[in-house]
Amino acid sequence: MPEISGFLHASLLVSDLARARTFYENVLGLTPSSARPEMSFDGVWYEIGAQQIHLLALPNPDPVEGRPAHGGRDRHIALAINDLTVLKQTLDLAGVAYTLSSSGRPALFCRDPDGNAIELIQQVRYSHDYST
Incomplete structure (x- = not known):
């Protein structure tokens, strides 16, 4: 059986x-990628880390x-x-409706203008000072 080694993108x-x-760039703050090749249909790619x-x-x-x-009860x-x-x-401010995660963690769900569900989860980044 092949080993899946990572997650690359969601379409x-x-x-x-x-x-x-407007939603992905002005509300979520993503920047379009220049990596998208010419295709037979219009679109845009956003790079988020390695995904x-x-x-x-x-x-x-x-x-x-x-x-x-x-x-959270839909594909997302x-x-x-x-x-x-x-x-x-x-x-x-953008007038985008959302619901809070029912799990209690710091997260919410919203939808883009086409109804695609997006979960946004607050991740705490820790910085360690090992010099002491």
Whole structure:
């Protein structure tokens, strides 16, 4: 059996690339990657560490209506963030609805303009001072 050695990217379908880019770039703060090759359809890639999010401007075969109100009960991607409070303020200012994680951890779920669910989890980074 082959060994899976890493997670490389998640692809999300979007109906309006400009609208999706506004969300991913202006609300989530991602920067487009120049690594995306020329393809037969429009799209954009975002690099997040060694992984990527690919937005594909293609027809969506799944219904957008009728999705669960809480993104944790739907297909979703999870992204690490450094400050949940700042994220909430950003989403509130942008008028993006969200629900808090029911697990009690510092996380929330929101949806992009095409209904793709995104979990954003606060990750605490520790710095160690070994000089003492």
